[in-house]
Amino acid sequence: MVQITADTKGVFVIAVTPFTETGALDHDSIDRMVDFYMDKGADGLTILGMMGEAPKLTQAESIEVTRLTLARAGEKPVVVGVSAPGLAAIGELTKAVMDLGAAGVMVAPPSSLRTDDQIIGYYRTVVETVGTDVPVVLQDFPLVTNVQISTKTLGAIFEEHASIVMLKHEDWPGLQKISELRQAEARGRRRVSILCGNAGAFLTEEMQRGADGAMTGFAYPEMMADVVRLSNAGEFDRAQDLFDAYLPLVRYEQQPGIGLAVRKYVLARRGAIASAAQRRPGAALNAAAIADVERLIARQTRRLEALA
Amino acid sequence: MVQITADTKGVFVIAVTPFTETGALDHDSIDRMVDFYMDKGADGLTILGMMGEAPKLTQAESIEVTRLTLARAGEKPVVVGVSAPGLAAIGELTKAVMDLGAAGVMVAPPSSLRTDDQIIGYYRTVVETVGTDVPVVLQDFPLVTNVQISTKTLGAIFEEHASIVMLKHEDWPGLQKISELRQAEARGRRRVSILCGNAGAFLTEEMQRGADGAMTGFAYPEMMADVVRLSNAGEFDRAQDLFDAYLPLVRYEQQPGIGLAVRKYVLARRGAIASAAQRRPGAALNAAAIADVERLIARQTRRLEALA
């Protein structure tokens, strides 16, 4: 049973949750999707995140999705999102998924937190609840959570809890935050793994600032895998060439609201899942949006061929 | 199995959830508390609301609290709060509690809703999820949810869904909202029951505007029962005399944050529950606050004696 650590690097794809057209969990597509992500270069997965329609699942379904994903992922690490309004639910789901073999859990702050001490206090309670032996990913996503965590506050949390081993970085803008965290480590603070979100829209710059990789769900994971690999090899310009070819679609998929519909549409089109269906409430792409996406994919294909 | 309807009147006490000092559910105190509330004049109860520490319970515990409360409440109706970030959880908990004999479920809007149509659409999906045979209470509490529902939007929702039979009214200020809803009914819209929250701080005026009673958790439910009874008898001045005697404590208990600690302290002091303990995170009253409360209770007692 592999677990994430403060040294974890690479690409953890934020997985969608596949449903059938009638809204049932699509078990076969879970297998297919796990294979697809791994085949495209994922080093691990993160399930039941914000883009995994987690709040639409019953608790039993959440555990079932975890069980099926872990079974298929084999030795590859799978992080599970366990954010919830209450600590009891966080603790209960954490115990269940860690028992099944999860690599760690991810927790975003509830939107009611405001002051630095409230944020620090929250993660103290989270660690007490899940236990210090469970690796935790702190998800820093102010655009959605409405909680601003300063670099100093992140530092205080990391210093207090050795079990918070990873930052899912999606502050926006956040490049300077990565630089400051790495500078603090250079001055002696313990290392944490930094994997970046925001649909990968700043992945090239993030890698240059010292990120360890990506944790996001862009429907072409091979882009993220290649950018991380090339960046780690110091080939930043080639990384950026590749990135630029995908950027028009990254941008389109990053739109709030319909972003998940775009992602599922592309994944279904690529054969990773059987259906683009979302559980209610969740809008499907209309014809105009499909035309946009198809046009972007066609252009992307031509540009990648030109790069090859 | 009694259910709430659009004609329901009276006082539904928002129940606390009793815990032991170590944070376990206190089964004995649930019985004691139900007896206490009924003895003080409650016509029904509402459990697992915001002041019931619902998010701190696991789903299994939520169902256990419901089962125990229903068993003790006998023929008295018990509404269950089922608000959750996702519809799957709402649907699952609703089915469980209605099967146990709940009188209806209460649903507050998620804080992401903004436009009128988003709010209307949300309650459409809720009714589809729980089924049209389940009586629903719409909780209108902008101070906490950050969702503003206009009278017009409430009207559109009530017209569309006969199964939304009750409004838990705690807009602030909201007296005019009650007047406008009743005026619309006078012009022909179907009736809904309006029970008022906000710790009862405007109960006398709310009754004069046409409310059917209270749904809130002030630790002296006899005040609410008496104000509702006297108001229904047209004795508004006597109702206000009684109300005024309790108002200093109502005001103190209404404070965000420590309000629940005050309420549990008073309930424990009155013997309704064994301990004032809250589950983490939840602050106990410190000595200064206890001194405030004791002083207010002593004055309240003297004033009630003078009224008698």
Add this chain to the structure above:
Amino acid sequence: MVQITADTKGVFVIAVTPFTETGALDHDSIDRMVDFYMDKGADGLTILGMMGEAPKLTQAESIEVTRLTLARAGEKPVVVGVSAPGLAAIGELTKAVMDLGAAGVMVAPPSSLRTDDQIIGYYRTVVETVGTDVPVVLQDFPLVTNVQISTKTLGAIFEEHASIVMLKHEDWPGLQKISELRQAEARGRRRVSILCGNAGAFLTEEMQRGADGAMTGFAYPEMMADVVRLSNAGEFDRAQDLFDAYLPLVRYEQQPGIGLAVRKYVLARRGAIASAAQRRPGAALNAAAIADVERLIARQTRRLEALA
């Protein structure tokens, strides 16, 4: 030219801005209102606050209101609210009103601030902008500003800026904040004046926790003056008796939205201003609300007679 200091005590009434029925500034009523407030026991005034319809005034009008108020207030100190989205406007208005003889300026944090350091940085810039010789009141009103300032952050700001001499305290709940600020002073931090807002709804408890008085606009300033005087004399029970007599109306006037209409209605009724008119947008009381207020005043009068 009197200025506020860290030792200022007493009642600073938050003044309304009087308008004629057509929305023009009512110069005569400014004089009448200043006399009324002083006659009822005010130690000073605060103008152009949130309840002074400041955003509805042009800058020229703001300065005119300041000039007229200062002229009438004579030796009594007048604080001027200068909160604005930008520092240039804050600096410009501050210079103008201090030149006219204002006792200090009041600044609330803009709602975009989140982290402790953002709040601390904001007040640093404010002090740089207005100059260290201008006494500043920090308005701490999270219900409206949506900015949470912890006691620790307040302390850091007070330690950094000797010219921030006063806290307008209206965190809710905030009794514990007063206790903690006074405890820090007992341990050696420099003193600040603490005047309390929130419509006076917790004034008796606030005085017992160590507040220096009130800064709020309840339409019966004599209540605040008497509560402060009795509290300072250690007669807390008599202070509470008096407070309780006014509490039903305090509560009604404290309602967001219509609170200002209630206040202006009562002030006009008492002869302090000629008209209850607000500038657009601003609702007048309808008949039902007027009936509520009249009923509360009649009861208040009877109760005060019984106390006398």
Add this chain to the structure above:
Amino acid sequence: MVQITADTKGVFVIAVTPFTETGALDHDSIDRMVDFYMDKGADGLTILGMMGEAPKLTQAESIEVTRLTLARAGEKPVVVGVSAPGLAAIGELTKAVMDLGAAGVMVAPPSSLRTDDQIIGYYRTVVETVGTDVPVVLQDFPLVTNVQISTKTLGAIFEEHASIVMLKHEDWPGLQKISELRQAEARGRRRVSILCGNAGAFLTEEMQRGADGAMTGFAYPEMMADVVRLSNAGEFDRAQDLFDAYLPLVRYEQQPGIGLAVRKYVLARRGAIASAAQRRPGAALNAAAIADVERLIARQTRRLEALA
């Protein structure tokens, strides 16, 4: 004196406000910047918007910036942002700038608005305040204002006020909103001009949905002018080729917070303004960010050469 109408098309550049290193208004750079924007293909300008540091200007400075810009812009239309917390300030600034010859004013909704009727009521009051003869641009920017305006609500506002002639569209995602507005016009509603913001990041798709152009401040206005021109000529693929070359920098400039620093850095680098300085509070780019921007510009230059 040219004014905007419901038929206005093209690129209105959101202008920065040039300051010297010491924070004074840089009069010379205003001239230089106006010339630069026009030279790069702007059809008009919009000044004193969110990216124009408007809240940092005194009212006198706002009018001075307007006067200087209008003098230099000659026959080209200049829209002025007049959003403010209060209607008096909106009315006063509108009168001043229209007297100087502005082409119209732009008003964003205050963040306190929630329900559809509140939004509709707000724009009714705005039109009453500025007068029906002043062309108004409605700025729809939920990411910053936190106000969600549905397509239906926009329609109600457009139907009520003929003087609201233009939508500054920067809902995100908002492509569908453009489609729906145009469909309503096809069914008979009067036309409004739709110019798009969001740093131009979706300009190609927006033009295909029926937008009339761009109103945003990307530091390479020639991109926007060319994309609009090519799109109007039906050459969507060439428009996208061009757009894609600039997209990596568009994305970098679109970052909240540091976006304006990036924009001013590039404008100063291109000679449009003398200094990238912002008034306090406003961060300059650090070395790492400058390296990012320089790298992106170098790549952009190479790619544009390859396209030529």
